[in-house]
Amino acid sequence: MSFKHGLLLTGCICILFLLNSCVSNVEEELYPPDTCDTTQVTYSGTIAPIIELNCFACHEGEQSLSGIPLNGYDHLKTMVDAGRVIGALRHLxxxxxxxxNASSLPECELLKIEKWIDDGAPDN
Ligand code: HEC
Structure with a gap:
């Protein structure tokens, strides 16, 4: 094979390789692997950390900015029972x-919170 043909061939293989990686990236974005595991959801292990991280800035205690405490199981359960939590989180x-003033929680976190509430929001 001549040097010129060799270059041409390498070029083609490169382009094929690029095209291929391009296509598979797009597929991953369109069809994300289903990695949201909602089978092990508990208040203490799953829900409390999500609330602490995303909500305590305004919802820790009665003196907080919102005046609506969500810290601790009883406070959160009160708002769940009032039916205010999912509607607020789902922007209904x-x-x-x-x-x-922030974007919604990631879908997987919403699914976990919904699962927990569907299960009766247990103190586990
Ligand atoms: C930047 C401050 C801030 C953050 C962060 C925040 N909230 Fe709020 N939240 C408020 C304020 C202020 C109110 C009361 C006024 C209102 O309803 O808009 C409120 C009200 C609520 C209500 C009652 C809504 C209704 O329509 O009855 C719920 C439920 C709630 N928040 C849940 C959450 C949860 C869960 C998080 C975390 C994922 C969160 N909030 C994060 C400020 C915040």
């Missing part, structure tokens, strides 16, 4: 969208 009509 008639609810104040939460977290306030």
């Amino acid at each position: 009509e008639g609810f104040s969208p939460m977290p306030q």
